[in-house]
Amino acid sequence: MMNIGPQVSTRVNDPDSVDAAILSRFSARAYLSQAVERSVLQELLSIAARAPSGTNTQPWKVYVLQGAKRDELVAKTCAAHDAISANPALAADYAEAYDYYPEKWVSPYIDRRRECGFGLYGVLGIGKGDKAMMHAQHQKNFRFFDAPVGLIFTIDKVMGRGSLLDYGMFLQSIMVAARSRGLHTCPQAAWNGFSNIILPLVGAGDNEMVVCGMSLGYADESALVNTFQTTRVAAQDFTHWVD
Known part of the structure; x- marks a missing residue:
């Protein structure tokens, strides 16, 4: 990683590339x-370590899975996911450690969630009520989407x-830095419920809680699913100028 010298005097010479990294994520x-x-990967994490944190607490801890360990986690989590599908009562054994989503959905958030879900399934040709296809697509989360x-x-x-x-x-710092190296990512809250599988496998301590997972690699540009784009609310619609 390049040493940028004194931060206060550093100039960003190519702001368009910074914007492109954000916009193409x-x-x-x-x-x-x-x-x-x-x-x-080491370079990405070293750059992301410059992210701000309250009183510089730097609360992050990262486990990087490749090869056999990655495959082991995939196999065990997919088996659990299949078991829950066959017997929904087992879902109680895989509770999330914190509430990522609200207990009660209200507009406009439920509308955006539905638009995202229907849009993704629409691109993939998954019909409403096709539980088998929905399950298979959801399980790709636990395969890190083959990353x-x-x-x-x-x-x-x-x-x-x-x-x-x-x-x-x-x-976000990891994901933006990844774009500058031709890599893509997918942050995944889907992993949060499987901490009782994840934490022992990666060697995490009893004091640790899963925040999320992330897939990282070179995106398959020919894959239909990667043509799906989510919409964004225009800045003027969420911004309030207080003069």
Whole structure:
């Protein structure tokens, strides 16, 4: 990683590239088998470590899974996912450690959620009520969408909710830095319910909680699923100028 020198005097000479990295980030759901060098992953994480955090607590901890360990996690989690599908009562054994989504959905959030879901399934030709196809598509989360690199992010349970805000900035930093290297990502809350499988497998401590997972690799540009684009609310619709 290049040493940028004093931060206060650093000039961004190519702001268009910074914007392009942000604007081209999306949740890629199909990847090539092409490996990602460890040196590249180390560089990404070193850059992301500059993300801000309250009083510089830096609450993130990252487990990088490749090869046999990645495949082991995929196999065990997919088996659990299939078991839950066959017997929904088993879902109680896989409770999330924190509420990522609200208990009660209201507009406009439920509308955006539905638009996203219907849009993705529409691109893939998955009809409403096709539970088998929905299950298969959802399970691709637990295969890291065939990406060669799976990331699991944890946090010490002692930390407060503000540290999850810090974590979001860290995750975004990884994803934007990945774009500058031709890589794509998909952050995944889907992993959160399977901490009792994940934490022992990666060697995490009893004090750790899963924040989310992430797929990382070279996106398959020929995959139909990667043509799906989510919409964004226009800035003028969520911005309030207080003069």
